[in-house]
Amino acid sequence: MxxxxxxxxxxxxxxxxxxxxxxxxxxxxxxxxxxxxxxxxxxxxxxxxxxxxxxxxxxxxxxxxxxxxxxxxxxxxxxxxxxxxxxxxxxxxxxxxxxxxxxxxxxxxxxxxxxxVSLDHSLPMMLQMSLPNNASDDSILHNVDHEKESEERDLRAIRVTSTGALYVSPGNIGTNDTILRLAGDNGHRKEKVIGHDTREIITDTATMPFKAIGEIDYSRFSEGGCTGSIIGASSVLTAGHCVYNQKDQRWQSPYSFSPGRYRSNDQTIEPFGVWLVDYTTTYLKYTQTGDVEYDLAIMTMKSNANGKVGDYMGQFWIGVSQCAFPGDSGISGYPGDKSDGTLWKSQPCDRWYHDCRSKSVFHQCDTYGGFSGAPIYTKTNVVIGVHTHAYGPQIKWNGGVAFDNVHVNSLKSWMSDSSTS
Structure with a gap:
């Protein structure tokens, strides 16, 4: 021997x-x-x-x-x-x-x-978009690179379980495309209120679409950090930076999801229960580059005593965004500048901009930290994008990821229980 x-x-x-x-x-x-x-x-x-x-x-x-x-x-x-x-x-x-x-x-x-891999249970680092010093309010609308090579060859996914097991999908490694990067002095994405605050608190979370929107917690002992929306029997949609800190290159560890959470008598109420995270999936390209056009993730939830979260709560459809966003599209989430556990909506938004040639959407919905991952949805409860970021104080726009066929097909491939319109 x-x-x-x-x-x-x-x-x-x-x-x-x-x-x-x-x-x-x-x-x-x-x-x-x-x-x-x-x-x-x-x-x-x-x-x-x-x-x-x-x-x-x-x-x-x-x-x-x-x-x-x-x-x-x-x-x-x-x-x-x-x-x-x-x-x-x-x-x-x-x-x-x-x-x-x-x-x-x-x-x-x-x-x-x-x-x-090691997991970080602290709240996600939410970064602010970096812009030239002379950037104007509307210059960002025309600052998107339309000369990128086809993205279809660069769609590898990366998946992490709640115990830190790491999986990747095989395929091409990626390109050196010019990208919109996330940057910031203090590491916090300053999603912001633009002008007069038009957000409205939701007191009845028992109806669609609000019962399919929830708050993401990062440990048993903390509350909030990001927003998610149910798009499948076990699938919750959120932002990529809610599961991966690209700046520090470490994996976040979302712990649970509470749909329809609200606040009453100074207490946070989970009227439908809490679902624990089983694993998360995002674009490998986002973890590599921080490209905000790929700032998407899906959390797959464990079943609880009520069964699967989407079967129990109901769910959104996902669909491709239109070139001109519908004026009645809105965003709902859990902002950090309001009382813990309160759901707020920004709808209708004052302005939208999406030129159909990129995966970015610009909007003037009022948001704040904690809104990251919030669904951008139509009055027919179709999610057509995800809110992800803001710009500097001189820019009166917030931003997100607009769904095209590439994103919709990727999201569908990350889950086995999708609903598409």
Whole structure:
């Protein structure tokens, strides 16, 4: 047995030396088949390797999912494990090897298990759009790059479970397109009230569309942070930055979703109950670049005693936005400048701007921090976009993501229970 182990180590060292000397990819099948027992599972050891542009936490995870060619170290490209140099604390504190078995590796069809990441349970960092110093009120409407290459080849998704398991969908890695970036001095997206505050509090959350809108909490002991809307039996739509902090490159950990939450007698009321988050999915492109046109995410919820959240509460449809947004479109969410747990609507908005050539929409609905992820919806309860950001104090516009066919198809592919109009 000792001789066999020494032989395995010798063969592996020879193969690794080829990579070190010549920079060539490693052919792992012959040696890994002796070293890894895929039926038993893979340890949580962190020795990163790169296979087909995907960083795996270790060689075993790649081999047991059919990857035969790889190189030592992380991929040069940005991906979900780029800055994850060691095990998350909950694995370190286990005091033993944690094995990842076949059920975890094959949990999501079309996704590859790459490792485990640490999760941040603090409130999401909400960033402000950076603009030139001489930006004018309407100049931002014409500052969108329309020369981007086709986005359809750059639609990889990335998924994280409530325990930190990270999955990516295979596909093309991405482009270096010019993008609208998020930036800010203090890290808080200053979604704002424009002129006179026209927001209206919702006191009856038992009817559509308000019962399908809820507040997202980030721990059992905190309240609020983002807004979400139900678009499937188990699917809640929100903003990408509500699940991933692109500035600090760390994963947020939304904990629960409370549809129709309101406040009465100085207490927060969840009239329909609370649903816990199972996993979240967003665009890999958003985590790589912070492109606000891809600032979208879906939270998949666990069932509770009432069943699935969408079956119990009802849900929105999702649809492609029109070039000229309907004047009756509105936004409803949970703003941070109002009493905790209160739902407010901005409808109708004073102005909309969407030129149909980009995935960005500009609006003059009154918003505030906490509105991030709020649905932009029509009077027929079709969500056609998501509110995501504001601009500097000199700009009288807020912004969001407008749904086109690319976004609608992506959202549908991230869930198995979508409703589309």
């Amino acid at each position: 000792r001789l066999l182990c020494m032989l395995i180590l010798f063969v592996k060292e020879v193969v690794y030396s080829l990579d070190d000397n010549n920079g060539r990819l490693l052919r792992a099948q012959a040696t890994a088949s002796l070293a890894h027992d895929c039926q038993r599972g893979c340890k949580s050891t962190v020795v990163p390797i790169c296979a087909e542009g995907i960083t795996f936490q270790n060689e075993c995870l790649a081999f047991c999912q059919g990857f035969e060619m790889y190189s030592k170290g992380k991929c040069n490209l940005i991906d979900g494990l780029r800055d994850n140099n060691k095990q998350p604390k909950f694995l370190e504190s286990a005091g033993r090897d944690v094995f990842v078995g076949t059920p975890e590796l094959k949990r999501f069809e079309g996704f590859i298990y790459t490792g485990v």
